[in-house]
């Protein structure tokens with residue numbers, strides 16, 4: 001019997017031709033999967049369509065759009081045990097990058113056809129679904145500066161420009177982070193609580209690698225003393241994120257917790273999975289194993305035993321027989 005799935009598709013996401021995208025998705029998936037295609041509208045968002053699909057008994061849900069559409073669909077599926085397929089068609093595609101999912105339509109569809117699943121954590125922030133991260137302070141301000149219009153024109157650059165613009169201002173605040181076993185008080189410019197994060201979310205990169213299925217949230221506190229410190233801290237975060245190592249600077253700290261409350265003075269804006277949701281305080285709780293994702297099949301990386309090419313004056317001669325005399 002053919003499999004079936006509900007495809008939630010945002011017809012205005014990203015900058016590509018939506019009709020063409022949908023045709024491509026259908027041509028790859030429909031030979032094997034009966035698709036119930038639901039388009040988002042300005043009035044009916046992806047989470048509502050996902051709720052309706054769950055109510056109709058959908059066995060698989062596929063979301064296709066930008067990060068907003070993907071997060072909204074994922075949010076509706078927390079704790080539902082229904083596999084979620086992701087076809088990214090947005091600007092930043094943070095969702096796919098953070099979760100190690102392909103970001104082309106072709107590869108994403110092949111992943112869905114492959115049917116391999118991975119159970120990952122999700123979270124709730126003030127009762128709202130959180131898949132990637134909540135940013136307090138600097139990150140939230142940056143998102144607000146990267147408005148929709150400039151995002152369309154400049155893509156990822158908009159976030160970076162927004163950040164540089166803000167470095168000139170460096171708003172700081174007092175923060176109190178309460179976990180199950182302690183209360184941490186500090187002066188900070190940014191506090192980021194991540195379940196999963198792409199390397200481009202540099203303010204989330206305190207720990208060495210954010211583990212998406214450990215039942216814990218990763219908190220990074222960035223507290224530079226001045227603008228020079230802020231630039232140096234950003235650079236350090238980017239470097240350690242790319243290297244997969246933990247930060248080692250006095251003005252950056254991190255901790256892990258399964259639930260935490262963050263209070264600030266004065267109140268700070270909070271951005272949740274890319275959208276401003278209000279101001280602090282926040283109460284964030286991890287939902288271990290809350291989401292089931294359709295993921296690429298893990299291929300064993302071939303072990304690279306040697307690499308010689310490129311060395312100066314290299315010759316390699318095969319011996320007629322193995323062994324030593």
Ligand SMILES: Nc1ncnc2c1ncn2[C@@H]1O[C@H](COP(=O)(O)OP(=O)(O)OP(=O)(O)O)[C@@H](O)[C@H]1O
Pocket residue numbers: 010011012013014015039040041042043045065066067068069070089090091092093151
């Ligand atoms: N049919 C539609 N017409 C107009 N707007 C829509 C429609 N469907 C969804 N939207 C709007 O699209 C937004 C979600 O966009 P989404 O995140 O999927 O893409 P994006 O913004 O292009 O991606 P990115 O965030 O990566 O730039 C929501 O604000 C939603 O209201």
